[in-house]
Amino acid sequence: MDEAVEVAAAQAEASAERAERAETGAFSAYQGAVEAGRGAVEAAAAILPPDDPILDTAVRKIEARVDEDNPYGRPGQPMSTRSPFRLAFTAALGVALAYGLVKALIAVQSVLVLLLTAAFLAIGLTPLVDKLERRKVKRVRAVGIVLAGVLLFFTGFGFAVVPPIVEQSASLIEQAPTYVQQLQDNRRIAELDNRFGLLNRAQEYVSDPARFGTAAAGGVLEVGKVVLTLLFNTILLLVLTLYFLSSLPTIKANAYRLIPRSRRARVGLLSDEILSRVGGYVAGAVTIAGIASVLTFTLLVALGVDYPLALAMLVFLTGLIPLIGATIGAVIITMVALFTSVKVGIIVAVYYVIYQQIENYVLYPRIMKRSVDVSPAATVVAVLIGGSLLGVLGALLAIPIAAAVQLVLKEVIAPRQDQR
Incomplete structure (x- = not known):
C-alpha cells in the first residue's frame, strides 16, 4: 500500500x-x-x-500581446479600488453621467416612447411568431405574416373610421348656419343673445363664405399636419416592430452575454419567463378586447345604430386600456346610441352594465390566469403610476411590468432574505 x-x-x-x-x-x-x-x-x-x-x-x-484567443490583446490588471482619487473621480463621473443621461432622455422622450411601444408590440406578437415557427414556418416569413395581419387590422380600422368622420365634418360645416338659426329660435338662448349678441356674430361668421372658408382651410391644414405626423410615426413604429420582432432572439442572446457566466442561465430563464408573461398579457388583453368589440358590433347592428363597425373598433382600442378602458368605450357607445333613440341608449347602457360584470369576474380571470397574477391593489397602483409617467402607454405597460417585478421579488429577493 x-x-x-x-x-x-x-x-x-x-x-x-x-x-x-x-x-x-x-x-x-x-x-x-x-x-x-x-x-x-x-x-x-x-x-x-x-x-x-x-x-x-x-x-x-x-x-497588447495579441494572439488567436485574444485578437484585441490580453486584458490588463484591474486598477486599484483603494485610491481616494479614483473613488472621488468615479463618484463625480457617475453624477455627471447620470445628469447627462436624464437630460438626454428628456430630449428624446418621443423617440423613446416609439421604441418602447415597438418593443412592447414585438414582445406581445412573439407568441404568434413562435407558434408559426413550431409549424415549420421560417421566422422571417412568420414575422411577415403576423405584421401583415396587424397592418390589415389598422387599415380596416382606418377605412371604417375615416369616412364617417369626413362625412360628419362636411355635414357639420354645411348645416352650421341652420344650427345657429335653431338656437336663435330657442327662447332662453334668444334672451342671452339679446344681451350679448353672440348668435348674430356666429350667424355672420358662418354665413360669410370667405371668412368661414378661410377658417375651415386653416383647420384642414392643422388636421393635415397632425395626420402626416401620425402617418409617419405609424410607419416608423411598424418598421421598429419588424426589427425587434425579427431580431429578438439575437437581442436576447447578446444581452445575456453581459451577465456573468455563473448567473447567465438563471437570468436567462427569469428573463424568458418575464417576456412570456408580457406576451401572454398582450394576447389576453387583445382577446378580451376582441370579444367586447364583436359583441358590440352584433348589438349595434341589431339595434340599427349608425357606423357599428367603427364603433366596435373603438371599443376594441379602448378595451386595451387597463381598468378604465372598457368604461370609456361603454360611455362613448351609449352616448352615440342615445342619438338614435332614448330607448336604444338605455338598452345599450344596460347591456354594458351586465357585460362588464361578466368580463370582470368570468372572462378576465380565466384568460389572464396563465399570464399575469397580480393582486388588485398592485394593479391599481401600477396603472396609476404608469399612466402618470407615460400616459396611455404607461397604463398598458403597468400590469406586465408589475408581474415582472413580482416574479423577481419572489425568485430573487425573497430567497436571499430567507438565507440571512
Whole structure:
C-alpha cells in the first residue's frame, strides 16, 4: 500500500515537473516570438516612415500581446479600488453621467416612447411568431405574416373610421348656419343673445363664405399636419416592430452575454419567463378586447345604430386600456346610441352594465390566469403610476411590468432574505 502511494506521488511530481517545463518552454517561446516581432518591427522602422499606419498597428499588437484567443490583446490588471482619487473621480463621473443621461432622455422622450411601444408590440406578437415557427414556418416569413395581419387590422380600422368622420365634418360645416338659426329660435338662448349678441356674430361668421372658408382651410391644414405626423410615426413604429420582432432572439442572446457566466442561465430563464408573461398579457388583453368589440358590433347592428363597425373598433382600442378602458368605450357607445333613440341608449347602457360584470369576474380571470397574477391593489397602483409617467402607454405597460417585478421579488429577493 505504501509502495503504491509512493509510486503515485512520484508520478504526480514528475507530471508537475513536466508541466512546469512545458509552461516555461511556452513562455520562452512566447518571449522569443515577441522579441522576433519587435525585431521585425525595428527592421521595418528603418525602411518605413515613422508615422506609417502599418508600423503603428504592428507595434500596438505586440504591446497588447495579441494572439488567436485574444485578437484585441490580453486584458490588463484591474486598477486599484483603494485610491481616494479614483473613488472621488468615479463618484463625480457617475453624477455627471447620470445628469447627462436624464437630460438626454428628456430630449428624446418621443423617440423613446416609439421604441418602447415597438418593443412592447414585438414582445406581445412573439407568441404568434413562435407558434408559426413550431409549424415549420421560417421566422422571417412568420414575422411577415403576423405584421401583415396587424397592418390589415389598422387599415380596416382606418377605412371604417375615416369616412364617417369626413362625412360628419362636411355635414357639420354645411348645416352650421341652420344650427345657429335653431338656437336663435330657442327662447332662453334668444334672451342671452339679446344681451350679448353672440348668435348674430356666429350667424355672420358662418354665413360669410370667405371668412368661414378661410377658417375651415386653416383647420384642414392643422388636421393635415397632425395626420402626416401620425402617418409617419405609424410607419416608423411598424418598421421598429419588424426589427425587434425579427431580431429578438439575437437581442436576447447578446444581452445575456453581459451577465456573468455563473448567473447567465438563471437570468436567462427569469428573463424568458418575464417576456412570456408580457406576451401572454398582450394576447389576453387583445382577446378580451376582441370579444367586447364583436359583441358590440352584433348589438349595434341589431339595434340599427349608425357606423357599428367603427364603433366596435373603438371599443376594441379602448378595451386595451387597463381598468378604465372598457368604461370609456361603454360611455362613448351609449352616448352615440342615445342619438338614435332614448330607448336604444338605455338598452345599450344596460347591456354594458351586465357585460362588464361578466368580463370582470368570468372572462378576465380565466384568460389572464396563465399570464399575469397580480393582486388588485398592485394593479391599481401600477396603472396609476404608469399612466402618470407615460400616459396611455404607461397604463398598458403597468400590469406586465408589475408581474415582472413580482416574479423577481419572489425568485430573487425573497430567497436571499430567507438565507440571512
